[in-house]
Amino acid sequence: MHTDLVAALDIGGTKIAGALIDGRGGILARAQRPTPAKEDGETVMGAVSGVLGELRKASDWDAVRAVGIGSAGPVDASEGTVSPVNVAAWRGFPLVARVREATGDLPVTLVGDGVAIAAAEHWQGAARGHDNALCMVVSTGVGGGLVIGGQVHPGPTGNSGHIGHISVDLDGDLCPCGGRGCVERIASGPNIARRALADGWEPGTDGDATAAGVAAAARAGDRIARASFDRAAQALAASIAATATLVEIDIAVIGGGVAKAGDLLFTPLRAALKEYATLSFVQGLEVVPAQMGTDAGLVGAAAGALRHFGGTGA
Template identity: 50%
Template sequence: MTDLVLALDFGGTKIAAALVDPLGAVVRSSRVPTPAVDPWDAVVSVVSTVVQDSAVAGVGIASAGPVDTVAGTVSPINVPSWRAFPLRSSVAALFPGVPVELAGDGVCMALGEHWCGAGQGARDMVGLVVSTGVGGGLVLDGRPFGGRTGNAGHIGHVVVEADGLPCSCGGRGCAETVAGGPRMVEWARRAGWQAPDDADAALLAAAALAGEEIPLEAFDRAGRAVGMAIAGAAAVCDLELAVVGGGVAQAGELLFEPIRRTLKTHAGLSYLDGLEVRAAELGGEAGLVGAAALVRQVR
C-alpha cells in the first residue's frame, strides 16, 4: 500500500498539487495560475502532472474560502465562477475508493506549520497568512478546528477598527483592511507616499527598510492590526502560539515588532502570559503539507 498522499492547494491566484510522504516531505509538486473562468480543467491538469503513475493513499484539499466542509463545496471570493462548487466530490471522482478531505486554506496552513514547521510542539495555535489578504486557521488540542462550516479561524475578519474601511467580506474595519498588502499600499498613497503606479507591498517594505516615514507607519499600522486580531483570538481560544507567514510577513521585524508590541498591550489576561509569535517556516508549501495532514490525521 502506498504511503503517498496527494495534496491540492486551490487559491485565487494559483493551483498547486504535490505528493507528500509520511514525514511531511514534498516528493513531487506542480503549480499553475488559476484561470479566470472555470478552473476545473486546470485542477485536473496539475493533479495529473503530479500523480503520473503513482498510487495515492488519500487526497487532502486546501481551498480558499468560504468553504463548506459538510457539503464539500467551495465558494472562493476571488474565483467568481465557482459558487458552491462541489470540489470534494469532483476530486473524489478522479480517485475512486480513496478518502478525500477538504479544509480551508488557512486551516491547512496552520496544520502544516503545526506538523512540520514553526508550530511543532504547540497544542493550541493560530496560523496566519498576511499577504494580499489576511487568512488564518486554528489548531486546537493538536487537531485542526474548522468549526461548524469549516471557516473558523478566519482571523483577517476580526474587527480592529470599529469605524474602519469597508472590507471585501461585507463588514468594516477588519484586520485585512489594514494589513492586507494592497490596502497597506493604498493607505500609504493616501498619506502622501510617492510611488510608481505598480507599487506593491514588496516595494513598500523596501521603502520602509530604507527609512521612509510613511512606509514605516504603514507596516506599524499593519502589525498593530494583526497583533490586535491575534490577541482577540488568543483570549477566546486560550492560545499559546501564533505562527505568521505570507508575503507581507517576509518583511520580518517591520511587521513582527509592532505585532509583539501590540500583544503586550492587548493580551493582558494572565493565561496569555506565555503567548508567543513565530515566523512561519514552510513558505508556500504550508498549505500542501497541511492538506496532506488532513488525511494523515483521519487514517
C-alpha cells in the same frame, strides 16, 4: 514503492499545485498549473484535473490512499463545496465530488487554506510542539487556522480561525466581505500600500507601489511608509490578543508575503501585543515567523488526508 501516500491539492487564485506526500511530510512528486481564475468553472476544474492527471502518472500513485485539498475560501467542508473569492466562476462548486470522481473514488478531505497552513506549521513548522496555536497568512488577504488541544480545529465547514475578518476598528472602512474595520482591510499587503498612498507616500524611482515598495521605503526612513506598517502591526496585534484571550493560544505564527518584511512588521507587532494581551494567561504569548514557505498549503492539505485514514499527519 512507498505505502500510505496521499495526494494533496493547494488551490488558490494564482496557481493550482499538487503533490504526492508521505506520512512524514516528504514530497515525492509535484505538479502545477496556473489558475484560469477569469474563465468558467469547468475550465478551472480542467486545470485541477490536469494537475491530478500529472500526479496519476507518478510511479507511486498506486500507493495513494486519500486526497487532501486546501482551497482559498470560503469553503464548506460539510457540503464538499468551494466558493473562492478570487475565482468568480466557482460558487458552491462541488469540488470534493469532482476530485473523488477524478481519482477513482478515493476519500477526499477539504479545508480552507488557512486551516491547511495551520496544519502544516503544527506538523512540521514553527508551531510544532505547541498544543494551542494560531497560524496566520498575511498576504493579498489575511487568513488563518487554529490548533486547539493538540488538534487542528477546522470547524464544521473548514473555515475556523479566519482571523482576517475579525473587526478591529468599529468605525473603520467597509470591507468587501460586508463587515467594517476588518483586520484584512488594514493589514493585507494591498491595504498597507493603499493606506500609505492615501497618506501621501510616493513610490520610489522603481515605481513599486506594492507593500514591498512600502517596506523598502520604511526601511529607508520614510515616516508615512513606516506608519502604514505600524498600523498593520497594531491591527494584527489586536486580533491575535483577542484570539488568545478567547481560546488560550500560546503562540501565533505569521507567514505570507507581508511577513517577509521581517522586523519592520514583527517589532511593532510585538510591542503592540504587550498593550492588548494584558491578562495573566496571555502575557507569555509568542509571535514567530512561519517556517513552511510555499509548500505549507500542500503539506497541510496532506495532513488532513493522512488523519482521514489514520496516517501520521498533524
